Each structure stands twice: as C-alpha cells, then as structure tokens.
Amino acid sequence: MVTIKDVAKKAGVSISTASYAINNDPRISKETKEKILEVAKKLNYHPYAAARNLKRKRTNNIGVFVDGFTGPVYPRIIEGIHAGSRRNNFNIIVSTGQSAKALLLERQVDGAVVIDRGLDDETLVHVAKHGVPIIVLDRDISGKNIFTSMINNEEVSYELIVSMIKKGYRKIGYVAGPVTSYDNLHRFKGFIKALTEYNLPTTYYYKGDFTKASGYRIGKEIIESSNDLPDFLFCANDEMAIGVLDSFRELNIKVPDDIAIAGFDNIELSMYCTPKLTTVAIDHIKWGEELAQALVDILVNNATTINVNTKGKIIYRESC
C-alpha cells in the first residue's frame, strides 16, 4: 500500500509537508506543492480513509438509509440526494437493514437521511444525540439533531377529496397504508377533514400496507364482502391503487364508471395502467437534492434548523 510516507520520501520532503501539500494548506510553496502532487499522482497515492477518518473524526460520507431498493419512490429520492451531496463534495452511502444500523453506530457516516422503518427510534436518537445529524422522512420522531422533512400530505389530500366531492361523489373510501407511516396518517387526516366538512360518511376504510398485493386483496374484499360499495376510492399510494385496479379488472368493475380511483406518488406505472391513474405528483429528485443540501448546511455551516418541504401536485388522468 502506498502511503503518504512513500510520497514524502520520494519527493524528498517530510511527511507533514506532504500532508500539507495534499490538503491544500497555503503555507507550502508553490513549487514544493506541485512537486509533491506530481509524485503523489505518479505513485497513485490516495489517502487511506480509515486513517484520515480516525484523525479527523469525520468521514465526509452521508448515509442514505432506506427500507429497500426496489419500488418506484426511493430510487428517485436517492438520485436527488446524490446530486446534492456531490455538489458539496460529500460521498453518499446508501444502505438498508442491519448494514445501515452498523454504518450509523460505528460512525461511518457524518449524517444521514433515513427512510427506513427498520431503523428503530432508539438507534436514531442515540446516534443523533452523539453528533450525527439525521433527517427522517415519513416519520414522527424528535430529539436533538433530528430533523424532519415532509410532503404537504394533508392539504393536497384534502384538496383532492374536495374536488371529487364537487364532482358528485358521496361514498368515498380510503385505502390506508401502514399505521406507522406518517405519510399515510396525514393523507388520512386530509381525507377525514374533507369528508367531515361535507358531512359525508367515513365508514369506507380499508387497511393496506402500501404494497400492490394489499391493494389487490382489498379490491377483492370490497367487492365480494359488501353490497354497500363506495363510489370513489382514495388510495394512500399508487401501488395499492394499481393493486385495486388489477382486482377490479378481474371482477369486471369499471373504473371510473362503477368506482373511481385515485392514488398518490405519480409513479411511472400510474401512467401505464388502464385506466391511467389520477394521482399526486411529488418531485422526488428535487426533494432529494434539497435534503442533501440541508444536511450539508447542518454539517458544515452548523445550521440548527432545516426547511425542506415538498408540495404534491394533483394530476388528473382517467381513473376518476
């Protein structure tokens, strides 16, 4: 392994001089600096992260911790975070599950964006308290050095429901995500607010878990086990909406004529399913960029608050 020692020796300077040159310290003369950098290049020297991190007590890595890598939403947020991080010379490390926990606990990242329900509150609070700032998405948790960023779920859901009420729908149902999801919770609040305001029944409630499979199951159940059908279903995300669509197609329920449907997220599939899905669009990439910038501000500029909130935009298509 080629170390800074080798560079120093070959360049005929001391180790500290080599280090200064490599780290752009101004007190090194131009010529020696150039000489050293040239040697470093020739030897293909790269600082050894483990040693540098140990000494500096930071890594220049930002962690992005997600539930999983599949799915239509996370990849886009990550893409954005990557762009924002690189602009600030931070590397991004994406991980999940136990890997993510280890990376956090053993301090292989300086800060993190967490969209991973699998990472327990206790761990997050602990590492945050000890100096690793954390931004959580879709989660209600607070503590020193923990920040949250959200979508205006409640407002936009409310707006969507009201617009459907004005179109004449009266028996409006909600296909819910997991109760642990902040997003789900606030979409539901908007839904309830609209129905309450218009004195409509709130009994059409179906419990899913954000997966297409749960939507499919719910679609079947609604049709097969009840004769009081809703006329419009607001699904807490697109994937469930598409699952419902699948089951309705099999059961010969016409959308939107028999039952109208809307989703949330504007995933790619929502444009390709039949009928095309009315949904709420989120600019996930831009959101990710802003998240990274906010984290960097905390890390290098000692910012103590963040203000990253993203606005959903309703996109009307064929399903309602």
Added chain:
Amino acid sequence: MVTIKDVAKKAGVSISTASYAINNDPRISKETKEKILEVAKKLNYHPYAAARNLKRKRTNNIGVFVDGFTGPVYPRIIEGIHAGSRRNNFNIIVSTGQSAKALLLERQVDGAVVIDRGLDDETLVHVAKHGVPIIVLDRDISGKNIFTSMINNEEVSYELIVSMIKKGYRKIGYVAGPVTSYDNLHRFKGFIKALTEYNLPTTYYYKGDFTKASGYRIGKEIIESSNDLPDFLFCANDEMAIGVLDSFRELNIKVPDDIAIAGFDNIELSMYCTPKLTTVAIDHIKWGEELAQALVDILVNNATTINVNTKGKIIYRESC
C-alpha cells in the same frame, strides 16, 4: 465519545481484556466477559469503525456501485446482494459516480460489485490489483482480482429469435442498446447467429441506448422513414421495447399483428403495458445473492475463481 477505554475502566479490567471480550476471544473467562459485555451495553459502546478498520486493514463493507438508482433492474440485483452480504456479516454500501470512485480508491470497501459504466477500467484495474476484488457485470474487462458474471444472453436471444422464425417471421429487426454494453453485444450475437443460420436479412438494425425514450424515437423512425418494415422487432431490453410500443400506439401500428415485439429483462412494466410484452426473465435477486456469496468466498476463503452465471427464461406474452 465512548471508547473501549471507558468500557475497560468501568468494568475494572485492562483495555486488552475488554477488546478480547468484545471480539469473542476464547481466553477470557466467562464471568469477566459477561461483565464487560454488560458494561459495554450499558455505556452504549460501539467500536469506532475508523480505528478498527485502520488496525485491521479491512472494513467488512462490500461496495455495490451502480450507474444510477432508478430503473427496474438494479434495485433487484442490489436487494439480492444485500441479502447475500448480510448472511456473511458484511455490510453493503451502495453508491454511484464520484462517490463510488472515492469509496473504492480510499478503501472504504473490501470488495465490490460494479455495474457502473462511469467507473473507468483504469480505476477498477488499479484497486483490484491492490487487493480489492471486483466483480463486474455487463462488461468485458480482465485483470488480477477482477471477475465477471453474466447472463447467457447469446443463447437465450438465439433461442427466442429461432422460435419466432419458426412462427413464420422473416423480417426481423434488432433494437440495440449502447455498443459499450456487453449485454447488448451478446444479445445481438444471438440475434445474428439465428438470422444467419436461417439465411434471413440482418439489415433491420436500430441504434438505441437502453432508455424508453430511445425506443420511442426508434419506433417513430422505423414507421415514418421507411416503407420496408420489419415484421418482428427484438429489443435489447424491455424499456426500449415499451418505448417502441408507445410510439406504435400513437401511430396506430398494431402489435403483434402489424409488427411483433419482444424485450429483455422482464421488468414489472412489461406485465402492464398493452399488449403485455414477451420478454426474457432474469432472477435478479437470486443473481445478486450469488454475487455476494462469491465475493465473500474470495474475501474470506481466498477463492480465486467465481462461477456465477444466470440463465434467462423466455416468457411469451401478447406482443409476439
């Protein structure tokens, strides 16, 4: 920050005893070990990765470096790699672009799976030579400590084309991915082999780049700028096939009646587009698991070869 020193002091033992206990060294008595672990737990001690890595000269991290996080294929491979890594107590670090390069060069990973055209051969060869084993996918590159894993692209493509020839298709076209792609190259070879064998013209060739947009463009061009149309189009991946489908729909070309289409990858969308796409299924998750296992074998068991190849399976649907 709580260090092993704190643990040792609180437990009333020396630093090395604490270290032994934490690392399961057999020479520590059961009671002292339990005592130490208890104290570590209470203090919420976690070894500091930077220090441990520096001393051990390894990180227990496996890097997964991809072109980008979006798209239907990578996330599934990553999911598999994660599962395989965790089984062996390795953490996975997913990254891209400059972040990935830095992570490699500064040795923040012990080994890596690379599916990132942006990482140049030179970098890969260099770090591999210096002891970081690399498995590359969809790429032709060789060197010490560099391994490759592939799909049986050529065979399965050949098989697909032959089956179409037997159905009576004669004017068979190829919608190509980037020429830098090994996958594309071998799918093309299978295509050519079949056509040559059956004495069919190989003039229907269209140059895309694996994106849906390029497929869309090609679809338009084929119809608008030529009066000698192919009767079957084999697309080097599903995304381009779906782009072609989109353009054909707009141009009122019936699939498969006017022109039949097949893709490759069996992405989720291929089941939802109209008509449903005939394609080649790859079990990406299983592939990822095997990749991780192979890398671990190299890392801990000093394996010097790998044998991870995945077989595509043709799935006939409506598009041909």
Added chain:
DNA sequence: TTGTACGCGTTATCAT
C-alpha cells in the same frame, strides 16, 4: 487469565 506497550496512516501542534 490478564495487562503492557506498540503500531496502523493520517492530521495537526509546535518548534525550527
């Protein structure tokens, strides 16, 4: 079974 002491590669303080 446990403790002492050194070294990993780097940065940074202090002296020259």
Added chain:
DNA sequence: ATGATAACGCGTACAA
C-alpha cells in the same frame, strides 16, 4: 517554509 512528533481508537504480540 518546512520538519519532528504526539495523538486519534483499536487490536494484538508478548510478557507476566
């Protein structure tokens, strides 16, 4: 402008 050296936290060879 440059060099000598201590320190970061951990693991381990060796001594006891």
